Amino acid sequence: MPTMDASNSFVLVVLTLHSVMNGCSSMDLPAQLSHRRLLKDSNLAAPSTNVPASAAAPVPSTGSGSFPASSSQGQNDTNEIASSSSSKSDDVSRSMKWLYMIVLPALGLLLLTGLACFLLPCRKSAVATIGPWKTGLSGxxxxxxxxxxxxxxxxxxxxxxxxxxxxxxxxxxxxxxxxxxxxxxxxxxxxxxxxxxxxxxxxxxxxxxxxxxxxxxxxxxxxxxxxxxxxxxxxxxxxxxxxxxxxxxxxxxxxxxxxxxxxxxxxxxxxxxxxxxxxxxxxxxxxxxxxxxxxxxxxxxxxxxxxxxxxxxxxxxxxxxxxxxxxxxxxxxxxxxxxxxxxxxxxxxxxxxxxxxxxxxxxxxxxxxxxxxxxxxxxxxxxxxxxxxxxxxxxxxxxxxxxxxxxxxxxxxxxxxxxxxxxxxxxxxxxxxxxxxxxxxxxxxxxxxxxxxxxxxx
Structure with missing residues (x-):
């Protein structure tokens, strides 16, 4: 498998950070990165905006619009919402741990590596353009x-x-x-x-x-x-x-x-x-x-x-x-x-x-x-x-x-x-x-x- 360059590594970390913050599974990251590469390397034009959007499926009504159709149904919805909120809170807590323990250090390391790769060619170029003081003797x-x-x-x-x-x-x-x-x-x-x-x-x-x-x-x-x-x-x-x-x-x-x-x-x-x-x-x-x-x-x-x-x-x-x-x-x-x-x-x-x-x-x-x-x-x-x-x-x-x-x-x-x-x-x-x-x-x-x-x- 070819090795990812510094740019792709940096993108991978950013995507990881984005996924963690949005509760996205890390298993989706390779797919996201592949999707980014396809978009970057594809010679195809972007989809036309003139293509009509598909018709939305009709949603049956369960009430008059002012009140819920049934009180038992509302109670169930409330319980689902509470359960969902608790689950999201746990996901955010786990995500923050990943952020502090892995993602941020990795991001900092990549930034330092990129900075070093940028400065080293500049330094070599500056040295090459200024020659040593020559005396004409042996040195x-x-x-x-x-x-x-x-x-x-x-x-x-x-x-x-x-x-x-x-x-x-x-x-x-x-x-x-x-x-x-x-x-x-x-x-x-x-x-x-x-x-x-x-x-x-x-x-x-x-x-x-x-x-x-x-x-x-x-x-x-x-x-x-x-x-x-x-x-x-x-x-x-x-x-x-x-x-x-x-x-x-x-x-x-x-x-x-x-x-x-x-x-x-x-x-x-x-x-x-x-x-x-x-x-x-x-x-x-x-x-x-x-x-x-x-x-x-x-x-x-x-x-x-x-x-x-x-x-x-x-x-x-x-x-x-x-x-x-x-x-x-x-x-x-x-x-x-x-x-x-x-x-x-x-x-x-x-x-x-x-x-x-x-x-x-x-x-x-x-x-x-x-x-x-x-x-x-x-x-x-x-x-x-x-x-x-x-x-x-x-x-x-x-x-x-x-x-x-x-x-x-x-x-x-x-x-x-x-x-x-x-x-x-x-x-x-x-x-x-x-x-x-x-x-x-x-x-x-x-x-x-x-x-x-x-x-x-x-």
């Missing part, structure tokens, strides 16, 4: 934007960086390459200068892996985020794949002649981006302390938003450092507290450098902090150190910034404010939200948007 770099820090192959990075010929910067301990994916997303590939596993100690490996874990936790738009890493032995490779910021360091933009001048509003956006990011790092659990916060470790995006970078690992892997215990470096609470206070101090120095345009530690002159403390001790405002080329500055913003600088560079770390307090104070005067302080033209942002749209559609 590992694509996963970097989804899973955080996957391990990548050297061959992939070699192709992206044009056989490692596209060198952005070279330092004693590491080299920075620029890579470009087929989608146009730019990446920075940072590699250690160590070329042999014999020179890479257990201490070096622990530092490298610990830094990967630390950087993967930050995940802030004003930070140079880690996208992946590479570990291979032949040839020896230790690399990190990071976001790429094309506009150089903050130090270069403030002091190099071949860089464009940053106006007051642009500098305020940089200040707020730094404040939001450092506060985010300090409020992670456990907190993340930047090991060397200064203008040379702050990069600028294409639209001159601040992007904090941390390249300290490449120096740490060749230094003696602290001895590892159970695979982890020993970090005491006092050291973390001191690191947080040091970040606050360095942030004050960066603020001073941004508003003054002066080098913080010149070779043959007093340091910038020394000049600021001289102003404070001489009852002069730090505003006297303002960059003379600065125009369109706002006095109320400058005043708040000078107050924050003075609080940050206090000699006693215990008297320095927290980054939360600093950020709240700055935002009172500088009306730049976290969203406005983040890069608007970041290639990573567009890549993440593509990935998110694919994931949400799936």
């Amino acid at each position: 590992q770099l694509q996963k970097a934007f989804l899973t955080g820090v996957p391990e990548l192959r050297r061959s992939e990075l070699e192709r992206a960086c044009e056989d490692f010929s596209n060198i952005v910067a070279s330092y004693p301990h590491y080299t920075v390459y620029k890579g470009t994916l087929s989608s146009g997303v730019e990446i920075a590939v940072v590699s250690t200068m160590i070329t042999s596993s014999k020179e890479w100690s257990e201490h070096s490996e622990i530092c490298f892996r610990k830094k990967i874990g630390t950087l993967s936790r930050i995940n802030h738009k004003n930070f140079i985020n880690l996208l992946g890493f590479c570990e291979e032995e032949e040839p020896f490779t230790r690399m990190m794949v990071l976001e790429y910021a094309p506009n150089g360091t903050l130090y270069e933009n403030l002091h190099a002649e071949d860089f464009e001048h940053i106006d007051w509003r642009g500098r305020m956006r940089i200040i707020m981006g730094l404040a939001y990011c450092i506060q985010h790092m300090h409020e992670l659990n456990p907190p993340v302390v930047h090991p060397d916060l200064q203008s040379s470790s702050i990069l600028l995006s294409e639209d001159n938003a601040a992007k904090i970078a941390d390249m300290s690992v490449w120096h740490d892997v060749i230094s003696e450092g602290q001895l590892p215990i159970n695979g982890d470096l020993v970090v005491h609470h006092e050291q973390v507290s001191a690191g947080l206070a040091r970040n606050v101090y360095n942030f004050g120095v960066v603020l001073l450098e941004i508003i003054s345009g002066k080098i913080p530690y010149p070779e043959h002159e007093r340091s910038l902090v020394s000049l600021a403390l001289g102003c404070i001790n001489g009852d002069r405002s730090i505003a006297s150190l303002i960059d003379p080329t600065m125009d369109s500055l706002k006095e109320d913003e400058l005043q708040i910034i000078c107050e924050v600088i003075q609080a940050c560079i206090q000699s006693d770390p215990r008297n320095r404010p927290s980054m939360r307090e600093i950020t709240a104070r700055l935002r009172e005067a500088i009306a730049i939200s976290p969203v406005a302080a983040t890069p608007r033209l970041s290639p990573l942002w567009w890549a993440e948007l593509e990935v998110l749209s694919t994931v949400e559609a799936g």
